[in-house]
Amino acid sequence: MAKPAAVKKTLGQHIGARIGKASGWLPAVAAFLCLCLFAAAAITLFDVNSVPKTGQKANATGLSAQGTAGLRRLLEARGHEVIVNRMEDGPLIEHGDLEIITLDDDGGTLTYAYHFDSDDTSSASSASVSSASVSSADAASESAASASVSASGDTDDETGNGATQIPDPRRSKHVLRQPLGKVVLVVAPKWNAGPDPRNRYWDRGPTLVAAANVVDSLGFLSPVSEVPAPKDDKQAVARIKASPPGTQTVRNGDSLVTFDLVSYVLKRDTRALSAAEMEAAANGQKDLPLKHLWTFKPTAEGIAFAAPVSVGAITGLQSITGPNLQPVLTGPNGEAVLSRVIVTRGRPQPKAPIYLLSDPDLLNNQILADPQKVVAALNLIDTISPPANKPGRVIFNLTFNGISTDHDLLHALSRPPFIAVPLCLLIAGLGLMWAAFSRFGPAREAPVEPPLGRGVKILADNAARLMAITLKEVRLGPAYADLVRDQVLKDKGYRLGVNAESPDDLAERLGQAQKTTDSFIDLKARAAKVMTVHQLIDITLKLHAWKTEIQRAHT
Structure with a gap:
């Protein structure tokens, strides 16, 4: 025999699943009350x-x-x-x-x-x-x-x-x-x-x-x-x-x-009317x-x-x-x-x-x-x-x-031309109410385990905002190309500064050996000539694709 507490818990879960959370009704109730308030103001104004x-x-x-x-x-x-x-x-x-x-x-x-x-x-x-x-x-x-x-x-x-x-x-x-x-x-x-x-x-x-x-x-x-x-x-x-x-x-x-x-x-x-006149009228006589x-x-x-x-x-x-x-x-x-x-x-x-x-x-x-x-x-x-x-x-x-x-003031405000003032206030109030309900919805749940942690994410966001403010993010193209090149050479086992070839020539030779779609020398030259953020995004995607092709061939 099931315990009363278990039965009560099961019944509550069933009802909750069928009705939903009560907090979901609050926006609708608030909207209804706001509309009633504005309707009452409009009726008072026009009546x-x-x-x-x-x-x-x-x-x-x-x-x-x-x-x-x-x-x-x-x-x-x-x-x-x-x-x-x-x-x-x-x-x-x-x-x-x-x-x-x-x-x-x-x-x-x-x-x-x-x-x-x-x-x-x-x-x-x-x-x-x-x-x-x-x-x-x-x-x-x-x-x-x-x-x-x-x-x-x-x-x-x-x-x-x-x-x-x-x-x-x-x-x-x-x-x-x-x-x-x-x-x-x-x-x-x-x-x-x-x-x-x-x-x-x-x-x-x-x-x-x-x-x-x-x-x-x-x-x-x-x-x-x-x-x-x-x-x-x-x-x-x-x-x-x-x-x-x-x-x-x-x-x-x-x-x-x-x-x-x-x-x-x-x-x-x-x-x-006399009795004779009433009788004549009743009989339809016109004389x-x-x-x-x-x-x-x-x-x-x-x-x-x-x-x-x-x-x-x-x-x-x-x-x-x-x-x-x-x-x-x-x-x-x-x-x-x-x-x-x-x-x-x-x-x-x-x-x-x-x-x-x-x-x-x-x-x-x-x-x-x-x-x-x-x-x-x-x-x-x-x-x-x-x-x-x-x-x-x-x-x-x-x-x-x-x-x-x-x-009085109410009669003056309800007649032209002063009626424009309360009408504008009503329209502005309805607009603010619509903006509030369209901007603020249900609370968004935070992830249980953020991949980078809250501190790292905040630092990255701040760095991105600072770079956007200075308008110098387009200069990061060559640095990103060098970063991708160094990662590829490190994965291949090359030590920077020891080989006779320059890092760019070595990366270019690896790309030719793996038959990559784009040339590294060409991509780096293009990265130094970007003028807009959109061009920078395009060249970084191509550099990432060049890196991915070499890593897949290595594996």
């Missing part, structure tokens, strides 16, 4: 500026029905150069022909609430009241089939404390003075889209944005100025009370913000018109559309009017769907034409379900775009949706 993909969002990244990601793909398919901008400003920001700004239900990036003190309550309240534009006649004219809301951007919070929604001065300056396109299209918000507040893994059903929130988000379409506030509170209050007519000045920290009190009127068509089918017509002073724009069914058509809006495209009842933004009271007009699209359903992902709406959307884009460049460069500005990028 930092990628376009985010969101689900239930009413902006250019949204993949739901309320988003406009489908419009980006349509424009790319038509040949437009589509750029998604997430940078606020800076030298690397890109410009194009058309800038599209989609406003979602997140108004925090466009306005911020200002809570006034008791000293400012009277002025703020009076300004709010004076800016209201809904008269009793207007309210009476609105039927139950439509909803109308007017606001100036001033609201009261639930606690009863006065609050004013101040437009963001940066957004106003960007749109009116520093746009990214030759034409700017602003898409008003309409739908609440996002995760369910009770369960963030669910998407809530689409609901209409509060009309007051829509109006508040449009405050940046008018000039907004921001100046440092005086240190003296009395001077600050005096400036607030001295605001020009139609404007309001409020104090926000260390600044005084002055903005227009614009009265926007928002209407939504809430007419529902009864469906009230939610829309065909828009351009106004006389607006831009030139080729023909009336038929967009089909739209749920709750939203229209917005205001003193700084000139209708360009209207519905059958005068609903302003597309308007030109102007600056009132004789002030400088915007640097580029600005258009406000009241209803986002003309451009969002819902149009993908109807070819007629797709054609209408593309016709709208082509009409307002600059005539010189079609298809041109379209920029979707995401900074108005609160998903802008910071100007």
Whole structure:
């Protein structure tokens, strides 16, 4: 019976022979880890500026029905150069022909609430009241089939404390003075889209944005100025009370913000089909018109559309009017769907034409379900775009949706032209890794019994290197010939210096007697004339062959 130790040893040898040494895996494991490290660096570098993909969002990244990601793909398919901008400003920001700004239900990036003190309550309240534009006649004219809301951007919070929604001065300056396109299209918000507040893994059903929130988000379409506030509170209050007519000045920290009190009127068509119309639609009858089918017509002073724009069914058509809006495209009842933004009271007009699209359903992902709406959307884009460049460069500005990028080192290094620096470092790192693995392989085993010994080998190597450095190795030809000659004469029994003949003549005579291939005198003469190392090697080989022929004949 075999002993346990012997069985264990035999089994270990068998497994080792089958699997191999574990040290053989180390190069592969090291290479895999290095590649993973470089892959992680590359992903971080290229993903930092990628376009985010969101689900239930009413902006250019949204993949739901309320988003406009489908419009980006349509424009790319038509040949437009589509750029998604997430940078606020800076030298690397890109410009194009058309800038599209989609406003979602997140108004925090466009306005911020200002809570006034008791000293400012009277002025703020009076300004709010004076800016209201809904008269009793207007309210009476609105039927139950439509909803109308007017606001100036001033609201009261639930606690009863006065609050004013101040437009963001940066957004106003960007749109009116520093746009990214030759034409700017602003898409008003309409739908609440996002995760369910009770369960963030669910998407809530689409609901209409509060009309007051829509109006508040449009405050940046008018000039907004921001100046440092005086240190003296009395001077600050005096400036607030001295605001020009139609404007309001409020104090926000260390600044005084002055903005227009614009009265926007928002209407939504809430007419529902009657039972007869629903039955007629179900039976396929065409004699009864469906009230939610829309065909828009351009106004006389607006831009030139080729023909009336038929967009089909739209749920709750939203229209917005205001003193700084000139209708360009209207519905059958005068609903302003597309308007030109102007600056009132004789002030400088915007640097580029600005258009406000009241209803986002003309451009969002819902149009993908109807070819007629797709054609209408593309016709709208082509009409307002600059005539010189079609298809041109379209920029979707995401900074108005609160998903802008910071100007840090990582973002700077991941954009041209600075992206060349990390790319060169990655390539250099991969090259160094390849060179390391190609140069250093498995350890070479040293011979058990070196023939010359380590010391002799080192001395020979050093001598060879020294001779190579001095470039005098070609002069060793005659000395090697004399060495070969002396070895042959010694083997034959001749004693040097005793014979009457010279050593060269004696070697030549031995060669003739043995009928060697080459003559020794000739080989020695040629050895004295070598000029290169290759010639020296050739002559030494011939001398060695001459010696071998004489020794074989002797044996």
